Amino acid sequence: QDILLRMINGENPNAFKSVLSNGLTVIGRQMPSLSSVAMGIWIGAGSRYETAKINGISHFLEHLLFKGTKKRSGEQLKQAIEGVGGSFNGFTSEEATCYLVKVVNKHTSLGLDVLSDMVKNPLLKEADIEKERRVIIQEIKMYEDLPSHYVHELFGELLWPDHPLGRNIAGTLQSVSSIKRKALLDYWEEYYQTGNSVFSISGNFKKETILSQIEGYFGKIKKGKRKKFLPAKRKINHPQIKLNFKETEQAHLCLGGIGLSRNHPDRYTLELLSTILGGNMSSRLFREVREKRSLAYAIRAESHQQHDTGAFVVSAGVAPERTKEALRVILKELKKIKEKNVSPGELKRAKDFLLGQLTLSLEDSSSYMLWLGSQQITEGRTETFKEVKDCINRVEEQDLKRIASLIFQNSNLKLALIGPLKNKEELFSFLKL
Known part of the structure; x- marks a missing residue:
């Protein structure tokens, strides 16, 4: 049964959602002015579905599916x-694994063939497992050597201690070293089935033709039910610091706390706060930290959302001897935005920025495919552009102040720092608003 989705201008006849005979959900949008087709098969399997013992198995399996099938x-x-x-x-990611292909539209059937072959017929050869194990171990070590990246891992550990969300998506050296072929096969059997998968597609194709082709290539994937993950724990109500001493040229920091979930009615209010604080070169933190004081080259504020939780984080790399000064300026800006209303002009600029960025990204078939699939696999529905636009445009100055007061509290402050x-x-003496 086809269900038209309301897209950019309300009801859009180029958008569709269908369920195959085996239960696989297909969601797509025709973009007839393009020459490309982008497609992805999404699996409800990510790091938050894993126990500590098999931490990294979703990512490990993703690597292995590129190593060969019974056919190729x-x-x-x-x-x-x-x-x-x-x-x-x-x-x-934490909540999904995706395999994606983008081709000129005359090669659409080839893309479908390759993707379906990968997810249906992986070999998972012992020799490939051992080779890829070594590759992933080097990947983990590589990111540990990149403090601007690794500090985000430490920040996650502070937000969600002893929980899958606080663990590395790639796993640990210990967990990756101990994952056996049987565990990988069992995980593939359990998670790679229709009730736990979504197929998303966008670009230049005919809807009826593409649905028939997808049925042909993916119709024999085994049936199953949606898998569940461990709910997020309640936040820890006191400030925390994780300090990792390392002889680096910069001190790399993440400062923030628990944010809002993907389903929270005020999630776009927090997105606007993030934009105003550190989302672009005209943001408050960019101006105060970089332009006025030359404390950092890179500084940004971001809001990340999961199904039932989220994070707000300010990240920067600063001269070690000026770390306290940088923290003082960042905290001052967080305090200021929760105590004083943002001007109507600044709020309008933030709204226009978010909507403009989204509009530009959705001109591309790959971005549209990712937009559709990522929402469908995690939430079981897809927000339309109009819904997003309406949510953003409804936000008023007092909403920003209200959500800033909710998120920017001393009890919610977490600081991860490498340097x-x-x-x-x-550092604890500075960690207050």
Whole structure:
């Protein structure tokens, strides 16, 4: 049964949602002015579905599905797509794994063939598992050597201690070293089935033709039910610091706390707060921290959402001897925005920025495919552009102040820091609004 989705201008005949005979949900949008087709198969499997013992197994399996099937070697998989000028990738997040292909539309059936082959017929050979294990271990070590990245991992540990959300998506050296082939096969059997999957597609195609093709390639995937993950725990109601001493040229910091979930009615209010504080080069933190005081080259504020929780974070790299000054300026801006209304002009600019960025991204078939699939796999529905626009435009100055007061509290403050600093107690004295 086809269900028209309301897209950019309300009801859009180019958008559709359908369920195959085996229960696989297909969601898509025709973009007839393009020459490309972007498609992705989404699995409800990510790091928050994992126990500590198998932490990293979703990501490990994603790597292995590129290593070959009963029909094609890993090299043949890559050559099939790249040989026609297409792109081929995969990624794992906390709540989903996605395999995606983008091709010129005359090669759509090839893209469907390759994607379906990967998820239906992986070999998971012992030799490939051992090779990829070594690759992933190097990946983990690489990111540990990148403090601007690794500090976000430490920040997650503060927000969600002893919980899957607080663990590395790639796993730990210990967990990745101990995952066996049977565990990978069992995980694939349990999670890679229709009730736990979504297929998203956008670009230049005919709807009836594409649905028939998807049925042909994906119709034999085994049936199953949606998997559940461990709910997020209640937040810890006191400020915390995680300090990782390292002889780096900069001190890399993440300062923030628990934010709002993907389903929270005020999530776009927090997005606007993030934009005003540190979402672009005209933001308050960019101006105060970089332009006025030259404390950092890179500084930004972001809001991240999961199904039932979220995070607000300000990240920056600063000169170690000026860390306290940078923290003082950041905290001052957080306090200011919760005590004093944002001007109507500043709020309008933030709204226009968010909507403009979204509009530009949705001109691309890959971005539209990701927009559709990521929402459908995590929430079971897709927000329309009009719904997002209406939510953003409804936000008023007092809403920003209300949500800032909710999020920017001393009890919710968490600071993760990597650099040549040792005095944790001194940093605690600064951690207040």
